[in-house]
Amino acid sequence: MSKVILITGASRGFGKIWAEAFLKRGDRVVATGRNLAAIQDLVNEYGDRVLPIQLDVNDREACFAAVNVAKDHFGRIDVLINNAGYGLFGTVEETSEQEARDQMETNFFGVLWLTQAVLPxxxxxxxxxxxxVSSYLGLITVPVLGIYNASKFAVEGLTETLASEVKAFGINVSLLEPNGYATSWSGDSAFQxxxxxxxxxxxxxxxxxxxxPGFFGQPEATAEAILKLVDAAQPPLRLLLGAFAYPAVKAAYEERLASFEDWKEVSEAAHGTSIKTGN
Known part of the structure; x- marks a missing residue:
């Protein structure tokens, strides 16, 4: 059975690659973006199975309106892929207030608005x-991307909480955590x-x-993983993408656990009272 999939940031990069992968197999796609001209080729090829909607995810009212248009047009929305976002390159000290707020508006609040809109x-x-669409930088950090890291950590916390709140409604929730890929994320769509x-x-x-060499993955190679994730009866809460993501996250978490263990006595003493277990 074909699905109705709403993808933000569908005019380029991951969003457009995934939109085309879904369309090729017969799904229907609501493709949102700031530049609808970049989606026109999909409309030309797949006709009325594509619904293009111009959308700035920073606009909460526009997010709710887009979801309503999509629901009215196709009758349902089976999958929401919150893909819109961008990279902000620069150290923490270098970042201006406006740059930090803009990064959070798109990468975090845009995700929140679309999520709230689709839940009803x-x-x-x-x-x-x-x-x-989070990042492995929502689980670990690298220098020069501090505010970007923070925005993705925020998405991780929001989404893990959301998953526990909506499971009883039959709604699955997943986080995609790619390592670096050769998209415009670090190119012309990035800010410095x-x-x-x-x-x-x-x-x-x-x-x-x-x-x-080989640090950046090939964006087209992610399409099969996305199709499998959408088709899974019990999709995972988190799915790492790319060959570098798993070893980087594994090493960081092992280091964290070791540090927690080293400071365990100090942590427990800070509780202030003895902890009793059993009778």
């Missing part, structure tokens, strides 16, 4: 799947803070790491 539809259906020379060594080390 999915609750009424007693089914649905909400997929948030005003540079401070003192951080040049940190940035040079970051650039060197990112220049490792």
């Amino acid at each position: 539809v999915m609750r009424a259906q007693k089914s649905g799947h909400i997929i948030q 803070t005003e540079s401070m020379e003192i951080y040049n060594p940190v940035k040079e080390a970051f650039q060197q790491a990112a220049s490792t």
Whole structure:
């Protein structure tokens, strides 16, 4: 049975690749973006199985309106993929107030608004799947992407909580956590803070790491994983994408657990009273 899938940021990168993958197999897609001209080729090829909607995810009212249009047009929404977002490159000290607020508006609040908008539809259906495009940088961090890291950590906390709240309504929730991919995320769609020379060594080390051969994955290779995730009867809460994500996250979590263990006695003493178990 074909699905109705709403994808934000569908005009380029992951969003457009996934939209086309769903359309090729017969699904119907609500493709949102700021630039509808970039979606026209999908409309030309797949006709009325594509519903293009111009949308700025920072506009909460527009998010609710887009969901209503999609529901009225196709009769249901089976999957929401919150994909819209961008990278902000620069150290924490370099970041201006407006740059930080803009990053959170799109990467976090845009996700929140679409999620809130689609929940009544999915609750009424007693089914649905909400997929948030986070990042492995929502689980670990790298320098020069501090505010981006923070926005994805926020998405992780929001989504894990959401999953526990809506499971009883028949709604599945998943987090996609890609490592770096060769999309425009780090290119023409990225933003740069005003540079401070003192951080040049940190940035040079970051650039060197990112220049490792094969560091960036091939975006087209993710399509099969997305199809499997959407089709899974019991989809995972988290799905890492790419060859670098798993070892990086595993190493970081092992280090955290070791640190927790080293400071365990201090942590327990800070409780203030003895903990009794059993009788």
